[in-house]
Structures are given as structure tokens and as C-alpha cells.
Amino acid sequence: MGLSLQQFAMVAGAHLLALLSPGPDFFLIARSALLRGWRKTGAVCFGIACANGVFIALAVGGFAALHRHGVAFALVQAAGCAYLFYLGVLMLRHARAASIAAHVQDDSPASKTGAWPTRFAMGFASAILNPKNALFYASLFALLAARDAPFGAQIVYGVWMFAAVFGWDLLVAMGIGHPAVVARFTRHGAAIERVTGVVLLAIATSVLTMLAREWR
Template identity: 55%
Template sequence: MLDSFIPVAGAHFLALLSPGPDFILIARGALLSGWRASVRVCLGVALGNAVFIALAVGGFALIAPGGLLFRAVRWAGAVYLFYLGVRFWRAASAARGGVVGVGGAANAAPGAGFLAGLASALLNPKNGLFYMSLFSVLAARATPTGVQALYGLWMFTVVLGWDLLVARLLIARGRAPGVLRHGPWVERVAAVLMVALGMGVLLA
């Protein structure tokens, strides 16, 4: 069990270090809206990962490269990233006093950050492909389903713990003088990055 766990856990953690739309959402929330908003985004991201993990453990290879579902998720993900980019840019334009809430006006509804994180994770085809590939290797090694489930639980915990740690570190940074005053620029940077990621998803 240990000989499989170490490479699996290592590959999973290295994948977490690669910044993507989830990271941008968490960073934006941490810098502009504080701990509670960030926790909701982190929970949404972790649950979205958990859905793919559960599918992978169950052996449902639904996200196959070039398949219809993969293309649908890719296009939906790109549209969602474009939507977030436009929404962030509009929030920056409408900002007054340099303080902007996560997701602009949409964040007024409780759970908006959670839904944004959940959608970001679920509409990222790379998440599905990563977990399907990882658990396909485990299945090929005849790793028992129960052990795979434990791996999945570990991955969910690591995703949530890592995202919360990143949010906490960025919140400390966000309290520095002048960060909130430049909130609209944080929004604009997030907007540009989201649109760039959307383009990358389409051109990949």
C-alpha cells in the first residue's frame, strides 16, 4: 500500500501546485473579501474535486480525451471562465473606494463563493482527466477499491487543507496597507487571467 501511496500522493500534491482557475478564485476572495468568503470558495473547490475522485474510484471513465463529454465540459468550462472574467472586470469598473466583494454583486447571495468554487472545479476538464488517469493506474495495479477510497479521502483532505492554507496566507497579505485600496486592480488582473485560461482551454 505504501509503495503506491507515496507516488500517488506526490503526483497529486505537485498537481495542486500548478495554478489554475481555482487558485485565482481563492486568491481573489482572500485578498478582497476575507476568511469566510475564502472558506466557502475552498469548500466548493474541494467538493468539485471530490465528485471527480468518487467517479474515478467507482471506475466511471466519463472524461475521456476527445470524447463528447470531454468536449462539452471543455466548452462549458471555457464559457464559465470568460463569464468570470467579464464579471470581475465589471466589478472593478463599478468599485467605489477600492473595496470589492468576491464575485461582485453576485456574492451578496449566501453560498455564491461556494457555488463559484464548485463550478470552477467541475468545469475544469483537467481535473477529471487527472483523477481518471491516476485511479486507472491504481486499478491496473489491482489496488483494492477500499484502499482507493482511502486515497480519495486523502486527496480531498489535501485539496481542502492546501486551499485553506493558501487563502490564510493571502489574507495576511491582503491586510497589508494599500492592498484593498487597489482592489479594482486585483479584479482586473483576475479578469485577464480568467479570460487567458479560457482561451487556453479552447486552444489546448
């Protein structure tokens, strides 16, 4: 089975909604953009994207290796579905508006560092040390594997996700200096989290149902 547009839309949609939900990386970008401008924040964004790329590569490679072990593979897929289900419930129960101002500290030493490698390392460390990133990608690629997505298609999805993370983070950095953009994002933050929660629940339920049919 080749690259499916329907499958790509599902993966890209879930990934985009997850990006829209504010987390530690989002607030790091916001702080850096407000204090140093979006151009210098580009290094932070690239560091975050590279860390996501590491998780994507590990997920793709790991599931390619696991594919030949039927029971272990099915257990990992089920665990991935369970995590996405848990994440969806969590977003629905605790959806709230994001307060950017509360996360911006003018005296933050990390935000005032000027060298490009330092800002890159700051972004990379923020994303690579966040266990939710690892679990999210592992879960998403477990679902792709459950749908028999070929290795080549998973590579395409991975490249897309890397580009989406970097592009979205740059957009956040550029838009964060506009009060209207910040106000709108803050106002609709809870709704974004609820929609993300519903989508993750739907994907997890769909794949768990498919796995259950296969193992009857």
C-alpha cells in the first residue's frame, strides 16, 4: 500500500492540533521572541525541530525493527493508542486558556543568551527533555504501523512533521510580537485543546478497534 492522502490528512491533522496546544516549547519561543525578536528566536525554533526529528527517526526505526515481532509489535501499538487516549482525556478535562504573559520573565538568563549555538541548544534541550514529545511520536507512528503504512510513507510523514514543527514555531515567533495575535490565541486556547482531545480520542479508538478485529 502506497502513500494514502486520507492517512496523510489524519496524521498531519493530529500533529498540527498537537502543535497548536501550548507546552514548554511554545512558552520558550514566546519568551525568546518577546525579549530578542523573532529572527534570533529562529535558532531556538530550529533546535526544537531537530529534537523532534530525533524522536521521529527513533520512532520510524524502532517500529521498522519491531514489525517482525508480532506480539511485541501489537503490545506497543496498543500502548500507543492508550497514551493518545489518555492525552485526549487530559486535554478535555483540563482545557484552559494559555497565559503567555505569565510565562515570560524579563530576568530569564536563558532568554538573554545571544550566541546562535546557545539558543539552538536551549531549544533542542527543551524539546528532547520533554517525555511527552517522545511518547507522542511513538504513539503516532505505532498507529501508522497498525495501518500498514509502508516505510517510505512513514519517512514522508516524518519529513513533513519536522518541517511543520519548524514552520509553526517560526510563525509563533513572528506573531508573538503582535498584541492582537497573542490575545486571540489566548482567548481560543481552551477550545484548541478540546478539539485536539476529541481528535486524539477518535484516532486512538479507531485504531484500537482495528487491532481488536485483527486479533480475534
